Amino acid sequence: MSDGMELELDCSRRALLLRAAGGFGGLALAQLMNQELDAAEHPASIPRAVGGLHHPAKVRRIVQLFMNGGVSQMDTFDYKPELEKRHGQTVDVGLKATATGTPGPLMKSPFPWKQHGECGRWVTDVLPHMAGCVDDLAFLMSMASKTNVHGPASYLQTTGFLLPGFPCCGAWVSYALGRLTENLPTFVVLPDPRGLPYNGLGDFSSGFLPTNHQGTVINPSAPTPIADLQPAAGAKFVTPESSDAGLRMLQRMNRNYSDLRPGDARLRARVESYELAARMQLAAPEAFDLTKESLSTHAAYGTDAAAHDGGFARNCLLARRLLERGVRFVQVWSGAGGASNNWDNHTNVPQELPPIARQVDRPIAALLNDLKSRGMFEDTLVIWTTEFGRMPFTQNGTGRDHNGGTFVTWLAGAGIRGGTSVGQSDDFSYLATENKTTAHDLHATVLHLLGIDHERLTVRHNGIDRRLTDVHGNVIQSILS
Numbered sequence: 001m002s003d004g005m006e007l008e009l010d011c012s013r014r015a016l017l018l019r020a021a022g023g024f025g026g027l028a029l030a031q032l033m034n035q036e037l038d039a040a041e042h043p044a045s046i047p048r049a050v051g052g053l054h055h056p057a058k059v060r061r062i063v064q065l066f067m068n069g070g071v072s073q074m075d076t077f078d079y080k081p082e083l084e085k086r087h088g089q090t091v092d093v094g095l096k097a098t099a100t101g102t103p104g105p106l107m108k109s110p111f112p113w114k115q116h117g118e119c120g121r122w123v124t125d126v127l128p129h130m131a132g133c134v135d136d137l138a139f140l141m142s143m144a145s146k147t148n149v150h151g152p153a154s155y156l157q158t159t160g161f162l163l164p165g166f167p168c169c170g171a172w173v174s175y176a177l178g179r180l181t182e183n184l185p186t187f188v189v190l191p192d193p194r195g196l197p198y199n200g201l202g203d204f205s206s207g208f209l210p211t212n213h214q215g216t217v218i219n220p221s222a223p224t225p226i227a228d229l230q231p232a233a234g235a236k237f238v239t240p241e242s243s244d245a246g247l248r249m250l251q252r253m254n255r256n257y258s259d260l261r262p263g264d265a266r267l268r269a270r271v272e273s274y275e276l277a278a279r280m281q282l283a284a285p286e287a288f289d290l291t292k293e294s295l296s297t298h299a300a301y302g303t304d305a306a307a308h309d310g311g312f313a314r315n316c317l318l319a320r321r322l323l324e325r326g327v328r329f330v331q332v333w334s335g336a337g338g339a340s341n342n343w344d345n346h347t348n349v350p351q352e353l354p355p356i357a358r359q360v361d362r363p364i365a366a367l368l369n370d371l372k373s374r375g376m377f378e379d380t381l382v383i384w385t386t387e388f389g390r391m392p393f394t395q396n397g398t399g400r401d402h403n404g405g406t407f408v409t410w411l412a413g414a415g416i417r418g419g420t421s422v423g424q425s426d427d428f429s430y431l432a433t434e435n436k437t438t439a440h441d442l443h444a445t446v447l448h449l450l451g452i453d454h455e456r457l458t459v460r461h462n463g464i465d466r467r468l469t470d471v472h473g474n475v476i477q478s479i480l481s
Helices: 003-009 013-020 035-041 081-085 150-159 169-177 200-204 240-260 266-288 295-301 307-324 349-373 439-449
Strands: 061-067 113-116 121-124 137-143 187-190 329-334 380-386 407-413 420-422 432-434 459-461 464-466
Touching (some): 061 169, 061 307, 061 349, 137 432, 137 439, 150 200, 169 187, 187 307, 266 307, 295 307, 307 349, 329 349, 349 380
Parallel strands (some): 061 329, 137 420, 187 329
Antiparallel strands (some): 113 121, 380 407, 459 464
């Protein structure tokens, strides 16, 4: 802003934003910017049909269920008879180092195994409800990570890179395909009610993409699920009239600012966020109102459990409502960052794993069944994943250490051939040995189902054509229908 403009308006932009922040519902902020010009300059922001960018799409929307902390694969989905036989033995498999301690003897799963469904998938009794859905799931049984450290592994699984600063999958999808609705965000993140995961907000970042593609973090369990939708209780000076006048002035300031800085996208992203806030004042309260759901639906998800135990269930139900109303990508997290309240079971697997598994088991099965009953399963992709697995060796008595060598991911829904699996780990579930897959393969497959060629979705950044899959990734054809 020029000095002359500041004198004429006699008001800083920051002060005006603060004064006008509460009155978005009285005026459509879409008129703050010329939308036709915006569409011409930024075609990725135009709402697109499901048809896909490069080929016909099978997926319209995605819900990703991220189990934060590292799910123990040999205690959930990866049955190893040899581990049962060799329990208590010390075996040298060429282990060079563990993440946080010295490996002990082999430890079989303390939980009973049973085969389920027509596909015969082995599942332990800590996930009885998900076990009933295995014929709808396609398992990646030999996923592998480049690291066994939470932060970098989470970045790899969400963004395709070990370091911060890169766009996550949800941001790439938003950038590539745009909005399905004008009234709700394209990419929504529902963290564990107990806190954000490792990396905090970094796992939902838009990186070098325009900031309007980053995840919108919503915590329905908080007193204010979405900040700044309404004026503060003490802001009596905010009236429809004052908001109207302030927004007209802000419109002039924004146009002048943009004219002087045509290459600066930061203001555009900020304006879009305020436009969305205005529309969300009307749409969000209804979308978040879980009382609209039937008692039988609440019972199926288990939303009436204690505060933390029911938090994931309520988020799964909210995820379905958001998908139903046009949100394209919803990420639901289980587990906060830190040494507890997540899947990071270093100390005592028999005591630590069942509670966290119980929090997600029924809600996830209910979500799958709910999507099917509403006809949404046919165009919705469900992804269940974690950042890495755990060791077949003991740690601290009956705990398990981090293991990037192998872990399990599954997919379900649109374009997925249920009851299938690809890959296999070794006899102890220590390393992926057959048809190993990575986050890059997972992301390539997700983009493929959305009608996007992962090698062609690129953005020039610092002299490099960056993409979600870096220079890697292959579509996992064997699990596709």
